[in-house]
Amino acid sequence: MVEPGRRSLFKIAVGGVAVLASGGVAVPARATDRPEPAPDATPEPAPVHAGCFSETFKGRNLQICPHTPVVDDLMARGVFIDGVPLLIAVRHGTYTSALNLHTAHDSLKAAARDAVNRLQGAALELRRGRLDPPALDRPDLPGRRGGQRRRPGRAGYVRRNVATFTSAERADFVDALLTLKDQGVYDYLVDLSRRSFSSPWNAQTHAGFVPWHRALLLLLETQIQRLKPALALPYWDWGADKGLAGAPFTTDLLGGNGYAGTGDRPRAAEVTTGPFAARTGQWPITVREDSRGYLRREIGRAGPASSGPGQVNHFLGDTVYDRAPFDTTATTELEGWWGTPNAMHNRAHTWIGGTMTAASSANDPLFYLTHAYIDSLWADWQLRHPDVANALPADLLDTPLEPFKSELNWTITPRQLLNHGAWYTYT
Numbered sequence: 296m297v298e299p300g301r302r303s304l305f306k307i308a309v310g311g312v313a314v315l316a317s318g319g320v321a322v323p324a325r326a327t328d329r330p331e332p333a334p335d336a337t338p339e340p341a342p343v344h345a346g347c348f349s350e351t352f353k354g355r356n357l358q359i360c361p362h363t364p365v366v367d368d369l370m371a372r373g374v375f376i377d378g379v380p381l382l383i384a385v386r387h388g389t390y391t392s393a394l395n396l397h398t399a400h401d402s403l404k405a406a407a408r409d410a411v412n413r414l415q416g417a418a419l420e421l422r423r424g425r426l427d428p429p430a431l432d433r434p435d436l437p438g439r440r441g442g443q444r445r446r447p448g449r450a451g452y453v454r455r456n457v458a459t460f461t462s463a464e465r466a467d468f469v470d471a472l473l474t475l476k477d478q479g480v481y482d483y484l485v486d487l488s489r490r491s492f493s494s495p496w497n498a499q500t501h502a503g504f505v506p507w508h509r510a511l512l513l514l515l516e517t518q519i520q521r522l523k524p525a526l527a528l529p530y531w532d533w534g535a536d537k538g539l540a541g542a543p544f545t546t547d548l549l550g551g552n553g554y555a556g557t558g559d560r561p562r563a564a565e566v567t568t569g570p571f572a573a574r575t576g577q578w579p580i581t582v583r584e585d586s587r588g589y590l591r592r593e594i595g596r597a598g599p600a601s602s603g604p605g606q607v608n609h610f611l612g613d614t615v616y617d618r619a620p621f622d623t624t625a626t627t628e629l630e631g632w633w634g635t636p637n638a639m640h641n642r643a644h645t646w647i648g649g650t651m652t653a654a655s656s657a658n659d660p661l662f663y664l665t666h667a668y669i670d671s672l673w674a675d676w677q678l679r680h681p682d683v684a685n686a687l688p689a690d691l692l693d694t695p696l697e698p699f700k701s702e703l704n705w706t707i708t709p710r711q712l713l714n715h716g717a718w719y720t721y722t
């Protein structure tokens with residue numbers, strides 16, 4: 296859990312209460328020096344820090360400060376118990392009190408557990424609260440039980456190939472992503488996407504794969520447009536743009552391939568160019584499955600080159616959207632699980648490799664450009680096969696997608712997503 300060089304931070308937690316004074320200097324463990332308070336004792340009044348809320352728990356004064364950032368990828372601050380800052384360990388986005396459980400008072404341990412849970416919940420709420428989904432109360436969108444509209448709706452903007460982005464658009468796109476990262480909104484969506492693999496949201500290995508991801512793209516795109524109203528998500532046509540010399544792998548966009556690591560420099564696959572490289576300090580990977588807190592790419596190492604024009608045409612010629620039982624055994628070749636001949640989407644992930652092969656693959660902004668291209672292929676397929684019955688199960692078609700409904704109160708249904716022209720067009 297603790298990387299070399301980080302252990303000194305944890306030593307501070309040993310022997311009483313874990314404390315970390317401002318500037319990272321350990322101070323005496325004052326909270327445990329005090330006697331165990333009586334259950335109804337009034338805690339010493341502690342000054343409430345800006346942006347924090349204060350309450351009493353089992354005789355202890357708690358201050359919870361959800362605005363406090365994670366100090367680095369292992370430690371967070373944001374809880375004071377009786378005025379003393381609590382050391383909090385962060386592991387894969389989960390907060391845990393680093394209190395020494397053998398020596399701390401029971402009431403202190405309980406207070407720390409409660410406070411850390413509250414902090415994590417408040418921090419999530421804060422990030423979620425900054426995310427504003429696109430409105431659904433539009434007359435041109437089908438209602439929950441309405442019919443699917445074939446004619447174009449109110450397409451507000453155009454999604455273009457990233458290769459056509461001007462230098463000003465590239466700068467705006469990068470700037471918007473970095474701002475959303477700072478706000479925690481980007482990482483909230485990474486976490487949401489990661490949880491889709493272990494949740495019954497019909498987002499993976501299912502007929503709901505494409506509409507669910509269409510909703511996810513709309514969510515990010517709407518946040519980008521709040522910052523840069525003229526921008527739309529670009530797509531990356533990996534069949535046509537397979538070379539790594541141009542967009543999106545330029546240093547003014549997403550940066551290039553990962554570093555071919557050696558034993559001397561073990562951070563293999565670390566992206567070292569562009570605005571999302573770890574060395575910029577702008578793009579720490581905090582939602583993740585292992586200790587590697589940096590963006591990685593291993594293009595071409597794990598699998599063959601991705602789908603080319605021949606495979607795209609094969610997919611567009613397929614007359615079946617999906618086949619029951621809507622799992623990995625027969626899911627559309629667009630998503631591309633085992634047994635499908637082209638495996639377009641999955642192969643794009645594995646072709647890029649590194650971060651893009653993890654459950655938290657949305658950490659790489661390339662995720663959104665890849666999915667925008669998949670989304671455009673779905674739109675092309677729908678145009679090519681307007682008379683093929685849509686294979687989305689009926690109960691899925693009119694059920695608000697999760698977790699967008701329960702977490703964001705955004706009740707978008709697959710039916711409202713079937714016609715991409717109601718939202719945007721592709722060129």
Ligand SMILES: [Cu+2]
Binds near residue numbers: 640644666
């Ligand atoms: Cu994907």
